[in-house]
Amino acid sequence: NAGVMQNPRHLVRRRGQEARLRCSPMKGHSHVYWYRQLPEEGLKFMVYLQKENIIDESGMPKERFSAEFPKEGPSILRIQQVVRGDSAAYFCASSPQAGYNEQFFGPGTRLTVL
Amino acid sequence: DQQVKQNSPSLSVQEGRISILNCDYTNSMFDYFLWYKKYPAEGPTFLISISSIKDKNEDGRFTVFLNKSAKHLSLHIVPSQPGDSAVYFCAASKAGANSKLTFGKGITLSVRP
Numbered sequence: 001n002a003g004v005m006q007n008p009r010h011l012v013r014r015r016g017q018e019a020r021l022r023c024s025p026m027k028g029h030s031h032v033y034w035y036r037q038l039p040e041e042g043l044k045f046m047v048y049l050q051k052e053n054i055i056d057e058s059g060m061p062k063e064r065f066s067a068e069f070p071k072e073g074p075s076i077l078r079i080q081q082v083v084r085g086d087s088a089a090y091f092c093a094s095s096p097q098a099g100y101n102e103q104f105f106g107p108g109t110r111l112t113v114l
Numbered sequence: 115d116q117q118v119k120q121n122s123p124s125l126s127v128q129e130g131r132i133s134i135l136n137c138d139y140t141n142s143m144f145d146y147f148l149w150y151k152k153y154p155a156e157g158p159t160f161l162i163s164i165s166s167i168k169d170k171n172e173d174g175r176f177t178v179f180l181n182k183s184a185k186h187l188s189l190h191i192v193p194s195q196p197g198d199s200a201v202y203f204c205a206a207s208k209a210g211a212n213s214k215l216t217f218g219k220g221i222t223l224s225v226r227p
Contacts, residue, residue: 004157033214042118042203042217043158056212091157098211101146105157 002027004094004106005074012112019079019086021109025094032075033103034067037089049075050098082113117141118206120218128226133191135221137204140185144206148215149178149189152201161202162189194225 005024013019025032030051035043048056049069060067064082069075079086089110093103119138127133137147145166150158164171164178164187171178177190191198201222205215 006157035215035217040219042120042219043205043215045214045216048212048214056214059214093157093215095213099209099213101207101213102148102160102163103213103215104160105150107155107157110155 004029004092004104006090006092006106006109008109009107010110010112012114013082014114015083016081019082019111021077021079021090021092021111022074023077023092023094023106024074025092026096026104029094029096029104031095031098031100032069033093033095034075034077035091035093037091037108039088043091046077079111082111084113087111087113116218117144118204118216118218120204120221122221123219124222124224126224126226127194129196130193133189133194133198133223133225135189135191135202135204135223137187137189137218138185139187139206141206141208141216142185143208144216145209146207146213147178147180147187148205148207149176150203150205150217151198152203152220158203191223194223196225196227199223199225 034046045059047067064080089108091108093105148163149161152158201220204218
């Protein structure tokens, strides 16, 4: 019974490069949430997706960040032209249906921008 | 604009005693509250939750209390064990199809043997 999977676990990028973070939800879950945790902070909501749809992207920075959850395959969080301030832990969570309050988190991807 | 506040960054208790972790919120639209536990380099793990229609929920050694009028909740761990040492996050969500969570900054609990 695999949980939420994220890869890579660690990602190092130089300023200006692109970062792609992947999330495979739990089996049977079709709702994915992305959160970012900056050092010494709590997790901050970024985006909520269902299969092929972005439901809420109110927490996403307006530029350089995008997310998708295609019909087949994992959800992808993409950061273009990374800057040092993007260094953080990015967590993905999944739930089985809309309005289901408990979310199940993956281990996170730790992004370091040099 | 911190809508969920965990004002104490850390707590240290003796093994076997009670741990009380506090959380306050400002948004009266929140109607569901959760506690997550997090170890270093891992993702948060769901611990216990409570709906706004209740004032208490218990699961083994863990009990969550909700005081809606004070916009305050607390997590009680009795008895505390060294394995409980972790960061505990309080989170809240609103009613409806979008269950995005608003987190506090977390409390680091240390349980001394």
